[in-house]
Amino acid sequence: MNRQLISSGSTFETQIGYSRAMVAGPWVFVSGTTGxxxxxxxxxxxxxxxxxxCMKNIEAALTQAGARWSDVxxxxxxxxxxxxxxxxxxxxxxxxxxxxxxxxxxxxxLLDPRMKIEVEVTALKAG
Numbered sequence: 001m002n003r004q005l006i007s008s009g010s011t012f013e014t015q016i017g018y019s020r021a022m023v024a025g026p027w028v029f030v031s032g033t034t035g036x037x038x039x040x041x042x043x044x045x046x047x048x049x050x051x052x053x054c055m056k057n058i059e060a061a062l063t064q065a066g067a068r069w070s071d072v073x074x075x076x077x078x079x080x081x082x083x084x085x086x087x088x089x090x091x092x093x094x095x096x097x098x099x100x101x102x103x104x105x106x107x108x109x110l111l112d113p114r115m116k117i118e119v120e121v122t123a124l125k126a127g
Contacts, residue, residue, distance in 0.1 A: 006064045008057060010038045021061040028065040028123040032078065033057045034115045047079075047116040051088040054119045055095045062123060071123035072101045078118040082107035088117060 006021035007013055013020060021030040035050025036043045038057065044050055062068060075096065079085050085105055101121070110118055 004065070006061050008038045008061060010036065011041060021065050023065045026125045028062060028067045028071070028125060030058050030061050030121045032118040032120040034118050043114050047084045048087050048091060050116050051091040054117055055091060058119060058121055067123045067125045069095055069099055071125050072096065072099050072121045073124050074122040075101050075103045076120045077105040078108055078110065079116060080107065080109050081116070084116060
């Protein structure tokens with residue numbers, strides 16, 4: 001099976017040793033993605049703005065992989081402060097409301113204290 005590695009250009013990818021996404025056959029595995037704007041490596045202080053940027057970053061990876069939001073079958077959300085999750089729902093619904101993948105939300109610390117949400121998705125490309 002061929003593997004295709006997808007990069008966002010984030011400095012984290014080379015520093016840590018991972019890819020933004022990896023394509024294996026019809027599967028697309030998008031790494032945990034935070035609200036950093038990878039073009040200038042900035043991040044908002046607002047959890048909702050971070051959620052929006054997470055989804056934009058994921059969408060870019062899916063597009064590079066030849067997939068769409070409608071291909072997403074699984075999503076995992078990680079937030080250090082679980083009480084902030086509900087504020088993100090409108091953003092998450094905007095991208096996944098019609099898709100309705102299997103989902104899980106975890107409350108845990110993230111690598112950088114500025115990070116307020118991290119989102120990971122798995123997609124199965126329609127074929």
